[in-house]
Amino acid sequence: MPLPSRIGQRALIAYALAGAILAVICLAHADPNAGIPPYRTLMLQQGTLAWAKTHKYGINFALNGDKKVFNYPSKARSVGKIEAALVSSGAAPITVRYDPKPFGPVLSGATYYDVWELAVGPSMIQRYQQTSANWASDNRLASWLGGVFLLSSAILSIQAWRQRKNVW
Secondary structure (H helix, E strand, O other), X not given: OOOOOOXXXXXXHHHHHXXXXXXXXXXXXXXXXXXXXXXXXXXXXXXXXXXXXXXXXXXXXXXXXXXXXXXXXXXXOOHHHHHHHHHOOOOOOEEEEEOOOOEOOXXXXXXXXXXXXXXXXXXXXXXXXXXXXXXXXXXXXXXXXXXXXXXXXXHHHHHHHHOOOOOO
């Protein structure tokens, strides 16, 4: 099925090239385990909740007596469950396993530590296995996007080839 003739060959080539570049970027970052630290490298921290704040990409919180700001990312899913457990924790001890490598927005000076496992009192709220499985599932999206960009690029390239004329 040909595309409308008002789309020129040069535009098709440009779109095909952009799609190919995006496909390469997505497929180069398609490792489902990217960003998941091994369990043995996680650090353990325990304390009572000092504060918690939900944001667009997860929930940040701190434990009393500790300067670290922990981040439970939405990419790991179950943010509502984590927030409810933190808010209702009261004086119960909160135990977190977190990645000791801090991260933060460029130029902000803020640092955060991703939480991979969380317990409130004796109740395990989120296990490492659940968090890492959710993270890997989210990472698989890059493979699908890469495939879509690659297919789109191929279709646009074929259409540009069919429209070939002496346009250069």
